[in-house]
Amino acid sequence: MNKENARWFWIVVVVLMMxxxxxxxxxVSEQPExxxxxxxxxxxxSTVGSIGGKISFEGTKPKLARIMMDQxxxxxxxxxxxxxxEDGMVNDDGTLPNAFVYVKTGAEKYNFPTPTGxxxxxxxxxxxxxxxxxxMAGQTLQILTKDPxxxxxxxxxxxxxxxxxxxxxxxxxxxxxxxRPEIMIPVKCNQHPWMRxxxxxxxxxxxxxxxxxxxxxxxxLPPGEYTIEAWTATFGTQEQKxxxxxxxxxxxxxxxxxx
Amino acid sequence: MALLMALxxxxxxxxxxxxxxxxxWWFPPDISTHGYAIDRQIVLTLAVTGIIFILAQxxxxxxxxxxxxxxxxxxxxxxxxxxxxxATWTIAAGVLFIGLNLMGYRIWANMHxxxxxxxxxxxxxxxxxxxxxxxxxxxxGKFGPTHVEKxxxxxxxxxxxxxxxxxxxxxxxxxxxxxxxVNRPVQLTLRxxxxxxxxxxxxxxxxxxxVPGMEIPIHFTATQPGRYExxxxxxxxxxxxxxxxxxxxxxxEDYAAWLGRMAAAQ
Numbered sequence: 001m002n003k004e005n006a007r008w009f010w011i012v013v014v015v016l017m018m019x020x021x022x023x024x025x026x027x028v029s030e031q032p033e034x035x036x037x038x039x040x041x042x043x044x045x046s047t048v049g050s051i052g053g054k055i056s057f058e059g060t061k062p063k064l065a066r067i068m069m070d071q072x073x074x075x076x077x078x079x080x081x082x083x084x085x086e087d088g089m090v091n092d093d094g095t096l097p098n099a100f101v102y103v104k105t106g107a108e109k110y111n112f113p114t115p116t117g118x119x120x121x122x123x124x125x126x127x128x129x130x131x132x133x134x135x136m137a138g139q140t141l142q143i144l145t146k147d148p149x150x151x152x153x154x155x156x157x158x159x160x161x162x163x164x165x166x167x168x169x170x171x172x173x174x175x176x177x178x179x180r181p182e183i184m185i186p187v188k189c190n191q192h193p194w195m196r197x198x199x200x201x202x203x204x205x206x207x208x209x210x211x212x213x214x215x216x217x218x219x220x221l222p223p224g225e226y227t228i229e230a231w232t233a234t235f236g237t238q239e240q241k242x243x244x245x246x247x248x249x250x251x252x253x254x255x256x257x258x259x
Numbered sequence: 260m261a262l263l264m265a266l267x268x269x270x271x272x273x274x275x276x277x278x279x280x281x282x283x284w285w286f287p288p289d290i291s292t293h294g295y296a297i298d299r300q301i302v303l304t305l306a307v308t309g310i311i312f313i314l315a316q317x318x319x320x321x322x323x324x325x326x327x328x329x330x331x332x333x334x335x336x337x338x339x340x341x342x343x344x345x346a347t348w349t350i351a352a353g354v355l356f357i358g359l360n361l362m363g364y365r366i367w368a369n370m371h372x373x374x375x376x377x378x379x380x381x382x383x384x385x386x387x388x389x390x391x392x393x394x395x396x397x398x399x400g401k402f403g404p405t406h407v408e409k410x411x412x413x414x415x416x417x418x419x420x421x422x423x424x425x426x427x428x429x430x431x432x433x434x435x436x437x438x439x440x441v442n443r444p445v446q447l448t449l450r451x452x453x454x455x456x457x458x459x460x461x462x463x464x465x466x467x468x469x470v471p472g473m474e475i476p477i478h479f480t481a482t483q484p485g486r487y488e489x490x491x492x493x494x495x496x497x498x499x500x501x502x503x504x505x506x507x508x509x510x511x512e513d514y515a516a517w518l519g520r521m522a523a524a525q
Contacts, residue, residue: 064414065414065415065416065525066415066524066525067415068415068434068435068436068524069435070434070435070436070504070505071390071391071435071436071503071504071505082524085413085414085415086413087411087413087414088414150501152497152498164497166497186413188412188413190388190389190496190497190498191389191390191498191501192390193387193390193412193417194412194413194415195413196412196413233413234414
């Protein structure tokens with residue numbers, strides 16, 4: 001093989017290897033980056049109002065399934081008593097926890113800066129804490145683990161990029177963002193099938209998650225007409241139209257029934 | 260140099276054989292009524308192949324030493340072999356190989372192509388990425404139907420049961436652990452929710468794939484109470500390495516008590 005032939009030989013070999021092994025393809029973004037942040041709309045803080053309310057439940061409380069974690073003994077060890085599914089849970093006073101309440105329409109004309117602080121999703125006792133959380137598009141979601149076992153965080157969005165990351169015991173926090181608004185993104189753990197969290201992504205800061213008293217407050221709302229929606233994992237969603245006047249505190253209660 | 264080479268080959272042969280002979284890394288104990296036949300077959304295969312291995316290796320060592328360079332300038336003489344000898348040992352190896360296979364096949368067929376004894380405890384085994392679930396039919400002895408649209412892992416409905424509507428589902432017991440009674444025949448029906456998995460308990464000498472869309476029965480009787488690992492032995496995705504559960508072989512009383520506790524927890 002003379003020099004010229006040798007050179008062609010190697011060119012052909014390299015090309016074949018690139019084809020065979022898959023030449024590095026230009027990365028196709030499944031999801032365009034969030035548009036460059038627009039300047040925040042000035043809001044007159046002296047006139048902002050709020051919407052508060054209570055999410056209640058009528059009817060017979062559903063029987064919650066007991067979650068048995070025996071496949072992974074370290075999950076069992078972290079609980080002193082039986083663990084029950086959080087979906088469908090009703091507070092003792094008849095209110096609903098884990099309802100995600102947010103402004104569905106009415107806030108489109110405002111732009112809000114992306115918060116610099118992150119929102120935490122913890123894994124403790126092979127359960128997600130909190131079970132339901134809200135975050136703004138582009139804001140950092142920080143995923144932590146306190147469990148001495150591996151987890152596999154797997155959000156299943158419709159409008160955002162799907163990802164699936166493993167986190168070993170004592171692993172570094174995982175930081176991710178969702179660039180588009182989406183109500184709600186279920187999150188599962190591929191290792192522990194019972195683990196579930198729900199993430200509500202909004203383009204504004206007007207959201208809240210109900211706790212043990214079933215109440216919520218959406219603060220800092222500029223005067224205007226809003227549709228607010230209450231989302232629950234088990235009992236469906238409801239919405240209400242609310243008009244907030246300058247510095248007004250409005251009430252919007254919701255009542256769910258067993259579906 | 261030839262002597263050294265012959266010694267190394269001999270040493271490797273002796274150490275390898277000794278490891279098997281002394282049973283240093285041997286099988287875990289057999290806890291099934293059928294396992295002795297499998298163990299016997301494996302030991303027979305090991306003995307036959309072991310003897311051939313030792314003879315072949317020692318022969319190699321001997322010829323390396325016998326045909327060493329004696330420093331007299333003789334050139335190596337290449338032989339094209341002996342057709343008769345070649346044919347003989349190829350046929351012998353073939354007969355041995357096919358014979359061992361047929362013997363093993365008979366044992367496998369006896370385990371898989373015979374029905375479970377009447378009265379065997381019926382349990383369903385469900386594989387999913389990446390966990391095992393087990394279903395007991397409850398006092399009515401019937402498994403309720405499963406509904407794909409009802410599957411919701413977050414509320415513990417892993418199999419899609421409709422306990423409100425389906426009478427047979429009301430008393431079904433779904434657990435993450437497989438408990439079975441000792442010394443009683445058990446029939447497992449293997450089902451998969453997603454991809455191919457494989458059920459394996461080393462001590463049971465039982466391995467069988469779970470194939471989506473199929474219901475595959477296996478049966479056995481466990482003879483030793485204890486807790487054993489169930490591992491998935493078919494690469495089923497990223498979390499395959501962690502797909503495991505436990506087999507609890509219990510006395511009749513403990514089994515009844517366990518079933519009662521699990522029924523109460525449904």
